[in-house]
Amino acid sequence: MIEIALLAIGVLVLTLTLGVPLPYCFGAALMLMYFVGDVTMKGMMLWGFQQLGNPVLLAIPLFVLAGTIMSESGIAASLLRFVxxxxGHVRGGLGVVAAVTCAVIGAISGSGLTGISAIGPLLIPEMEARGYPRAYATALIANSSILGLLIPPSASMILFGWVTDTSIAACFLATLGPGLLIMVSFSLINLWMSRKFNLVLDEKPHFKAFSGEIMRRGAHAFPALLMPVIILGGIYGGVMTPTEAAAVAVIYAVPVGFFIYRGLRWNNMLSAGKEAGTAVGTIMVMILFSMILGQMFIYEGIPQQLVSSIFDITENKVVLLILINILLFLIGMVVNDATAILLVAPLLLPLMNAIGVSPVQFAAIMGVNTAMGGVTPPYASILYLGARIGNVKVTKVIPPAMTLILLGYVPVVFLTSFWPDLSLFLPEYFGY
Incomplete structure (x- = not known):
């Protein structure tokens, strides 16, 4: 039966690579499993719709809506000016601003697309005017946007926690360490690469003028900076569940956007809602079909067979972790992070348990690998969006993007796999 499961996954990956609409891709894989398996489609569909009623999943559309409102409201611009x-007077400093601002936005929206959508139109032209190549600026901001999938709250970690029955708060904390490390590595690589650019820098301010400017911009950015404090503080303080925190994020973003930053109007509020609704509809259809396919695999005993087959090859933990990372990287190249998690996490969880990797560390391993797929062709949805926003050819964006991935991202992937404390320290510290 494992051969049929692998064939179904192959059909799914092939149809996704060919650009077939997502529901049809999962439909083809489901039909293959249905005709050769022992499960009834009616029972699976009823089970799937029942799972969609889980309140945990409500956090995803709410965080998506909060992110789209934030993009329209001026919150991102305020954060950008403050950082x-x-x-601004340091060589390469504007690139550091991009990485840090995208990390902060990730702590608000939980999405990898919000950073490039909110920061790209503002910062890419500014970086080009300051002497950065436009393709490099686009690549840096696009790569930094994937921090939204790692800096909590993260929509992908909500899915991982839900599908593997792992604490969502622990999953949030597990990816925080790797996410911050990637932010620092991107900043350092940017400072190193900026040496060869002919940059225009701000004049180094005197202390009095500098402190005054910090106070002024800090006061203006305070409502925006308060948003991640409320969300994360509420979750880890035990005051709110992730779903309640997502609702608070929306409730907070609307008046801040309307009355403080005044970037939100009724017309762009409606367009933000429409954009969020379209994204959520696609996500929920994908969740439904991928859940049914995953449940079929579980019903047929595929995870157990997969573990047994892999252990027939090797039982060396280091070799297995390397193979799993390669597998996750390849999957991330052809499907989005949510699809990869919903499809692969239940299959690999028994294997990770068998080799002594906790579900919380597995969440971090999955998170960093699938997030990297957002900027790694052929899928690379965030990279393609960045190229469109930056008005530059994708072929010119790929070389600097690959430099950032190879030097700044891949080392963190292996550190997450082979240094458990990087992902487990914070969850254990907070008692998860």
Whole structure:
């Protein structure tokens, strides 16, 4: 039966690679499993719709809506000006602003697309005017946007926690360490690469003028900075569940956007809602079909057969972790992070348990690998969006993007796999 399961996964990957619409891709894999398996489609569909009623999943559309509102409201621009006050006079400082701002936005929206959508139109032209090549600026901001999938709250970690029955708060904390490390590595690589650019820098301010500017911009950015504090503080303080925190994020973003930053109007509020609704509809259809396919695999005993087959090859933990990372990287190249998690996490969880990797560390391993797929062709949805926003050819964006991935991202992937404390320290510290 494992051969049929692998064939179904192959059909799914092939149809996704060919650009077939997502529901049809899963439908083809489901039909293959249905005709050769012992499960009834009616029973699976009823089970799937019942699972969609889980309140945990409500956090995803709410975080998506909060992210789209934030993109329209001026919150991102305020954060950008505040962070730039610290390093605008430093060579390469504007690139550091991009990485840090995308990390902060990730702590608000839980999405990898919000950073490039909110920051790209503002920062890419500014970086080009300051002497950065436009393709490099686009690649840096696109790569930094994937921090939204790692800096909590993360929509992909909500899915992982739900599908593997792992604490969602623990999953949030597990990816925080790797996410911050990637942010630092991107910043350092940017400072190194900026040496060869002919950059225009701000004048180094005197302390009095500098402190005054920091205070002024900080006061203006305070409502925006308060947003991740409320969300994360509420979750880890035990005051709110992730779903309640997502609702608070929307409730908070609307008046801040309307009355403080005044970037939100009724017309773009409606367009933000429409954009969020379209994204959520696609996500929920994908969740439904991928859940049914995953449940079929479980019903047929595929995870247990997969573990047994892999252990027939090797029982060396290091070799297995390397193979799993390669597998996750390849899957991330052809499907989005949510699809990869919903499809692969239940299959690999028994194997990870068998080799002594906790579900929380597995969440971090899955998170960093699938997030990397967002900027790694052929899927690379975030990279393609960045190229469109930056108005530059994808072929010119790929070389600097690959440099950032190879030097700044891949080392963190292996550190997450082979240094458990990187992902487990914070969850254990908070008692998860």
């Amino acid at each position: 730039n006050a610290f390093v």
